[in-house]
Amino acid sequence: MTRALQAKQPVSAALAGPYGHPFHPMLVTVPIGAWAAALVFDIASRFADDPRFLSRAAMWLIALGVIGALCAAMVGFLDLLAIPAGTRAFRVGLLHMTLNLLVTAAYVGNFLWRHAGVGPTGAVPAGQLALNAATFVVLGVSGWLGGKLSYRYGVRVADEETQAEGFRQDGGADPGPGPRSDRHSA
Numbered sequence: 001m002t003r004a005l006q007a008k009q010p011v012s013a014a015l016a017g018p019y020g021h022p023f024h025p026m027l028v029t030v031p032i033g034a035w036a037a038a039l040v041f042d043i044a045s046r047f048a049d050d051p052r053f054l055s056r057a058a059m060w061l062i063a064l065g066v067i068g069a070l071c072a073a074m075v076g077f078l079d080l081l082a083i084p085a086g087t088r089a090f091r092v093g094l095l096h097m098t099l100n101l102l103v104t105a106a107y108v109g110n111f112l113w114r115h116a117g118v119g120p121t122g123a124v125p126a127g128q129l130a131l132n133a134a135t136f137v138v139l140g141v142s143g144w145l146g147g148k149l150s151y152r153y154g155v156r157v158a159d160e161e162t163q164a165e166g167f168r169q170d171g172g173a174d175p176g177p178g179p180r181s182d183r184h185s186a
Contacts, residue, residue, distance in 0.1 A: 003084040007155045017075065020158040024076040025150065028143075030068030034061045035107065035139065039132050042124040055120030062111045062132075069104045076100070079156050089153040092145055099142035106135040 009019060017023035041058035045051035080097060083090045110131050114120055124132075149155040 003087060004154065005159060007083045007089060007153070008157060008159055009082060017156075020162065022075070022079060022156040024072055024079050024156070025146075027068065027072035027075060028146070031065040031072060031104075032139065032143070034065035034068060035132075035136055038062045038065065039136050042129045042132050045123045046129070048123070051123040052121060055114075055122065055124050058124060058132075059111060059114040059120055062107050062114070066104060066107050066111065069100065069107070073097075073100060073104070083155055089149060089155055092149055092153070093155070096142055096145040096149060099138055099145070103135055103139045103142060106131065106138075110135065 017026075038058040038061035041054045041061065045054035045058065048054055076097065080090075080093045083093050110128060113131075114124075114128055150157055
C-alpha cells in the first residue's frame, strides 16, 4: 500500500469512521459553530440593553465547544495516526493538532475566567472578548490546515478510483480521465 493510500484508510473504522466517511470533519462542526456563536453573542452583548443573557449564553457556548472539540480531537488523533510519519502531510497534521489543542486550552481558560465569581452579569469585558476573537482567528488558521489535509493531501478522502463512480453517466459510461478543455473556455 502506498503512503497516500495508507492515509486514506481509517486506523479504526469503528472509532474514526469508515473509509470515505471520517467522523472528525463531522464532529468539528460542533466546536466551530459553538465558538462562532459565542463570538457573535460576545459582540452583541456590547450593544444590548440587557446583555446578561448574551454573556451567559456565550459562556455556555464556549463550554459546549470545548466538549465538542475534545470529541473531535479523539477521532482526529486517530486520523493523524493513519498518516505516515516523516511526510509533509504528517507535519501539517501535527501543526493542525497542536493549534487545535492550544485553541481548546484558550477556550477552557476563557470559560473559567468568565465563570469565576458569580459569572457574567453584564456585557462581556473587553479582555474576554479579545481572547475569544484572537482564539477564533487561530481556529481559522487551524481549520485552513485541516482543509489542506483533506483537499490537497487527500487524508481520509476516498481515492480517485472510488470518487470516479460519482461522475459516471447513468448508463454506466465513464466520463473520461479529467476535465474537458471546453468547460474552461468562457
